[in-house]
Amino acid sequence: MRYALTVGALLLAALTAVGALAVYGIRHRIRVDVTDHLHMAVVDWVSRMRPGYVPPPRPVRPTAQAMYLQLINSRGQVVAANAPIVRHVPLSTVRPAPGDGMRDFTVCPSWSKGRCFLVTALRLNAEAPDAPLRGETHYIYAAALEPVALGRRYLEVGFGAAALVASLAGAWGTAVVVGRTLRPVRAISSAMREATVKDLAMRVPVPAHDDEIAEFAHASNDYLDRLEKAVNAYRRFAALASHELRSPVTALRTQLEEALMYPGEVDAHAALAGALHSTERLEAIIDDLLAYTRVKNARPAEYQPLDLADLVEEEVAGLPGDRVPILLRADVRPVVRGSAVQLGRVLTNLLVNARRHAHGRVEVTVGQVGDQAVVVVQDDGTGIAPEDRERIFDPFVRLPEGLRLDPGGSGLGLAISRETCEAHGGSLDVEDCPVGARFVVRLPLSEPAGVLR
Known part of the structure; x- marks a missing residue:
């Protein structure tokens, strides 16, 4: 209705x-x-x-637009006229000045019973050589009854009524068209309001015609798809987090209950050591959960330019000594924008995992492909099966080999690493390689990389 009233008002103003x-x-x-x-x-x-000589004026023609002619002397007397109605009374007392030429005006004489005349007056110069009447100035008046269109407001009333009718018709048409056009939008809005957290499977109706509203419906359904996936992912994450937290909490509770119920049979030192281990396990899981949340909520405005080769060198140098050496190769020094702490955690996690699974060595390469910086971490271990290469990035997913080599891990390291890379506009994937596992980090460059010489 608001659009219809607006269109009607604008149309009325324009008309x-x-x-x-x-x-x-x-x-x-x-x-x-x-x-x-x-x-x-x-x-x-x-x-x-x-x-x-003054010839008689042309007689009044029997037409709707009668024309009257008068010749008036300087004393206001009618010298000649072409109709009885103007033969005795001058049409006007207006006297053109010398040099005025023809003068046009409107008069409404008292004797005309409310009718008005359009009048043209001309002064005849008595001193001119060819003056018809010498010695006295005379004036010619030509008059016609004012047309109804000039004397009445019929035109205003007619155009006003037409403008009002057209405006009402435009407002009504707008209301009909907008109502029909927005009917699918109302259906989409109603469906969006009904889509709640408990029923995210609902989708909005898509109109049959291909237009902006259909595009809006598709976009709304895409949004609901993403929302459903996000909520389901958070639900799975919450369920997995609860499960992972329950294990150390249950172990801690059991150890403390045994120590209280059987004080004479339970070694207090062993019970406290077990409780401390469970607490450390619980703390590690909570730390990883907090890190996972911080990565998802990180703001790009907090990122700074980083020399990726320097960052890799620092993380490699910061690792403790191990039987498995790490071979680093950096042909270029790409600069990226990011958080040194978060990206350092990604690199540390990949390096520690590679050392844990490697048989003899770990190779790390820093390079550049197009407008992306690339860091490759490759070990010579048993590798990862193709069907598990995506699953290992899900929260709390741990493969049997990982459970065997690191029983106390939380299963969030790779999930946090991938989320961190994606938050920086990059990616983390497992690629094919002849031997072992090959993890590839790709990050967008913030400026051209420097080449080492």
């Missing part, structure tokens, strides 16, 4: 302006036409005058 211009144009045209005829009548009469 009123157009109508006002049209009325002005029509009235001006009518006045010019009548005045032109009056001028022609005056010129015709004057052209037939001779010195000492």
Whole structure:
């Protein structure tokens, strides 16, 4: 309704302006036409005058637009006229000044019973050599009844009524068209309101025609798809987190209950050591959960330019000594924007995992492909089966080999690492290699990389 009223008001304003211009144009045209005829009548009469001779004016034609002619002397007496109605009383007392030429005006004489006349007046110079009447100034008046279109408000009323009807029709048409157009939008809005956390499978109806509303419906359904996936992912994450937290909490509870129930049979030192181990396990899981949450909520505005080769070198140097050496190769020094702490954690996690699974060595390569910086961490261990290469990035997923080599892990390391890379606009994947596992980190460059010499 608001759109219909707005359109109606705008249409009324526009039509009123157009109508006002049209009325002005029509009235001006009518006045010019009548005045032109009056001028022609005056010129015709004057052209037939001779010195000492004034011909009778043309008689009034029996037409709707009667034209009256008068010759008036300087005393206001009618010398000649073409109709009885103007034979005794002057049409006007207006006297053109010398040099005025023809003067046009409107008069409404008292004897005309409310009717008005368009009048043209011309001064005849008595001193001119060819003056028909010497010795006294005379004036010619040509008059015609003012047309109804000029004297009444019929044009304004007609155009106003037309503008009002057109505006009402436009408002009604707009209401109908907008109502039909927005009907699918209302259905989409209703469906969006009904889509709750408990029923995320609901989708909005898509109109059959291919237009902006159908595009909006598709976009809404895409949004609901992403929302459903996100909520389901958070639900799975919450369930897995609860499960992972329950294990150390249950172990801690059991150890403490045994120590309280059987104080004479349970070694207090062993019970406290077991409780401390469970607490450390619980703390590690909570730390990983907090890190996972921080990565998801990280803001790019907090990132700084980083030399990725320097960061890799620092993380490699910070690792404790091990039987498995790490071979580092950096042919370029790419600069990326990011958090040194978060990216350092990614690199440390990949390096520690590679050392844990390697048989003899770990190779790390820093390079650049196109507009991306690339870090490759490859070990010579047993590798990862193709069907598990995506699953290992899910929270709390641990393969049997990982459980065997690191029983106390939380299963969040790779999930946090991938989330960190994606938060930086990059990616973390496992790629094919002849031997072992090959983890590849890709990050967008913030500036061209420097080449080592």
